[in-house]
Amino acid sequence: MVILHDPSCTRYHAPGHPERPQRVAATVELLRKRHPDWVWQQPGPAGEEALLRAHPPAHLERLTRGPDFDADTAFLPEIAAHARLAAxxxxxxxxxxxxxxGKAFSLMRPPGHHATRNRAMGFCYLNHIAIAALAARARGVERVAVWDFDAHHGNGTEAILQGKPGILFAIVHEEFSYPGTGTAHTANCRNWALPPLSPRADHLAALNASWDSIRAFQPGLVLVSAGFDAYAGDPLTDMYLETEDFRTLGNWVRESGIPSAAILEGGYSDHLPELIDGFLCGWNGAT
Ligand SMILES: [Zn+2]
Incomplete structure (x- = not known):
């Protein structure tokens, strides 16, 4: 397992914001302690060419100046650099x-799946998973699948990947939760919207169906928007997944044998490090 991480991603915060540096800092500590054999690599910032596949120049420029993008998504002087590093x-x-x-997980912040082509929103500034999906297509991968199990709908990813040839986007999320989108299937974006407080078994069944759609697509690469806020103890959502369920999701990715990479999206409970570890252990095949 390779963990892509730069400690500088913990060096910004907006006071009182749930997307806080400790999410990643505590996960680093736990993973380093439990898995001394895992390889840590420091990423460089995404290049202009890769960013411009998903975002216009005007958006990249907007990230460099205020005012705030919305009440949840602050402008910070260094935020463009952080977002480029996460991308x-x-x-x-x-x-x-x-x-x-190999199996590689990006343990960075800010997250990305709410960022649309033209708009930073929902704690997200650049859409890292869409940038990676479009780069994989540019590398010549015929079919690229993106799987998003964050409790919030990945509206930005959907908006950017909508209608893009050779890409399937499958997402399971809490209906009516932020940002309120994602209630219908479209040509290449498949949504499973679950009502708040859906039973855990229903949620797992939807995840299973979404994963089946990914496998049926026979992708040469799966990119996972790994968000952990569907956890029963998450303060921002009303869903009931448990730690072992994230391990199950990791198991599915491993058992498919499809080349896969994952990136951290949301997840706001104090148990986030354990949830990430569960997913990674399932994916890695550790017992
Ligand atoms: Zn989320």
């Missing part, structure tokens, strides 16, 4: 999956 980590994870058939 670079997603690209590096994708490259590792394709070049070495």
């Amino acid at each position: 670079g980590a997603a690209l590096a994870a994708m490259d590792l999956a394709l070049d070495r058939g």
Whole structure:
């Protein structure tokens, strides 16, 4: 397992914001302690060419100045650099999956799946997973699948990947939760919207169906928007997944044998490190 991480991603915060540095800092500590054999790599920032596949120049420029993008998504002087580094980590994870058939996880912030082509929103500034998916297509991968199990709908990813040839986007999320989108299937974006407080078994069944759609697509690469806020103890959502369920999701990815990379999206409970570890252990095949 390769973990893409740059400690600088913990060096910004907006006071009182749930997307806080400790999410990643505590996960680093736990993974280093439990898995001394895992390889840590420091990513570089994403290049202009890769960013411009998903975002226009005007959006990249907007990230460099205020005012705040919305009430949840602050402008910070260094935020563009942080977002570019997280996008670079997603690209590096994708490259590792394709070049070495390895398993690579980007443990960075900010997250990305709410960022649309033109708009930073929902704690997200650049859409790292869409940037990586489009880069994989540019590398010549015929079919790229993106799987998003964050409790919130990946509206930005959907908006950017909508109608893109050779790409399937499958997402399971909490209906009516932020940002309120994702209630219908479209040509290449498949949504499973679950009502708040859905039973855990229903949620797992939807995840299973979404994963089946990915396998049926027979992708040469799976990119996972790994968000952990569908956890029963998450303060921002009303869903009931348990730690072992994230391990199950990791098991599915491993058992498919498809080259895969994953990046951290949401997840706001104090148990986030354990949830990430569960997913990674399932994916890695550790017992
Ligand atoms: Zn989320």
